[in-house]
Amino acid sequence: MIENADYVITLDRERRILKNASIVIEGSRITDVGKTANIKTRYEKRNFDKIIKADKKVVMPGFVDAHVHLSEHISRSLFPDNLSLGSWLSDWKHPYSASLTEEDQYISALLGCIDMIKTGTTCFIEQGSIGPVDPLARAVEETGIRGILGRSVMDRILSKHGLTPDDINKLYYSSADEAIRDIEKDINKWNGKVNDRIRAWVIINGKHTCTDELYVKAKELARRMGVGIHCHMASTIEEARFFEKEKGEWPITHLDRIGFLGPNVLLAHALAVKDEEVEILKRNDTKVCHCPGTALKTAKGTTVMGKFPEMIEAGVTVALGCDGTSAAGSFDMVRQMYLAAGLYKDCRMNPNLIPAEAAVEMATINGAKALLWDKEIGSIEVGKKADLILFDTNRPEWRPLNNVLINLVYSASGDSVDTVIIDGNVVMENRVVKNVDEREVLEMAQKMSWEIAKRAKFKSTLRWPLV
Template identity: 35%
Template structure:
């Protein structure tokens, strides 16, 4: 018998991601409060819980909630703002200029837009990379609390307004002092553990060139003292490696080790320009990597050698990055591209199969965030975070191999129901925890205002083809 806020979800195919990777046909999940209390066959659980609220999932696929390990909430409103640009002009000419004109209200509106998209496409947990002070940390944390999603919020740490080999390139509206470190500590004191434990506060320092070694070391010491996570872009473009070799005579990962950035509470993002010594050091220190294939491909940055990392024992998770670098926050789409690009560059059709991609998007993400005991699989005692995907559609039928169909044929638009902490936040494809129409209207209006303030109104509607 279930008590209190209890539900029984029946008649589904469950991809459990448990240690033996069981797939349960005609499966059911019993949920009490925020946790899973039983997983099994529908006939067995119906008999055990005859009086509980029952939701028949109509034969759909249930997967653990997806975990996006690299997100820029503030960039959701900048979708399509910097297409066909490489990273440094992308940042210096568009993204920093636009973000440098944000208000806190803009930050809140963009966060809600991003969260709405993630929830509707099956992402139940995410790691935000760099929340600048101007975006309004309080408002963004409130958006997380209101929406029902689970979040690790990386507050920005910086003290230099440059990027790698570029000098005087950052928009003044994006430059912060070393006091940014104290600001993140204050937000940790205020928000960490809030929203019934769904909010975690991390450090999100800028890439080397934007932070002095002394500030990195100070931040790393505080992170160890407080058991805080650290996430940072590293080795994304060749300029990152060139800068660190020129300035310090070190590779990206060796530099990160020198300033205290490696370890099991660190998630390093992109990680394309690595040598074998870098990979060995990541494995030795238990440092996690977030693989962002669409962003890296779109910006022409290169391709992370994921198989090499996995072969050496490095935990690799998956991330979408931001809307201007990917154009969506759909982790189901990301699984497909993440697999295919590795097959293409290696000319090996066997690398990163569908099962590995789903592991990266669930358990790999949970491990990276230090939450593997709470999320990442459908197991008794874990948080009731899961997504229900409708594979009975023209582009997904037949689905004899559901994991393969999910990764190679489905999209986030096929998600029907999403549950976080035992709360239904999406049902019938409709967002239930927030007003989607209001979110979209506000994001459109505020994005137009940001473009105008940045002096980039022309870029907002510029088309390569004539618009009549």
């Protein structure tokens, strides 16, 4: 039982915030939520296995990160921060990915999962391992987090620059059919495993790195397997121009025309979107993941061409994602909420856009909807999975506390998450991660990152003298 939290932000249908409230958990599920006085009366004679005292704590559903790259996690701060998208991909990301071993990906994923747990993310969707998803699944299983996995799939080479024939074999499929066969294998092996903490979807890299044949076959496979599809799409203006030149239309319009869009499709970025394409997304009930951290670091233009306020207004499900640590940098969903709430207010000089409430929905219940998991997670309600986080408000950035949502979005960071419960299990308590040795993972990750830099022949990107 979580006893007597100062606030419980439920994200239930009425968006109730309960003051002085307690939560009862049995097994992996929430079995009661209510005012502490009522819960005490109802459970007077009951002995609980564990009572978490939540005095001066804010409890809310765990964050759902709707777009991450776990295999990219040990590339943190390897790449410089002034790259064009072309150079970012050909000179850095592709050589990095090609040099990854299975063990690198396992440690990278462990670090990513720890990073998420320590900042309050309890569920995520991955954009793709290099090869089978097994090393990522191992990390998810061991850390206790919840996630949707898939492998990175591309069947269209845009540039061979910097890649050896072996690299190309590792990163690209030579046919859509071959890719579909491997995706199906991953889904059969992992979907619904570990008490349904692991799900597997049809995940393809998207953009102009996939052929129309692959999009169509991916859609058909997802229908046949009863799972969702996740990919990058409309992520830059260059990509939109590429589509326009080749297909005569922008990416979202094209995907609609070939029958790819639908309620089980989640698109990451969705920045190069025309006004009329917002309506296409709405009509198809296609979900979108806004990754503000990536837009800022890689100059994608979210404040110039992004249409997230219009999408929200139109009723499109917009979630939030941290993307990869090289593309963006931080795995803190509190930071993403802050950016989502702030960027459009400023660039449009309109303080009414994306209020704190909308940002919190994007990071929780909308993420759950985008991952087709909202019947089980995304809010604190009886019958749902116990995926909960406790913020410690006995810290300067949380005081004074007058409007808990304003404190959360504009003042807090994920660093003030004190305790994390996933699937009814306490996976972090008093900021100590329970299931894995955090210090050992940090050391391994550092060592592996240095080794990858050596193998990929990356030079230091420090612009100031290191003495």
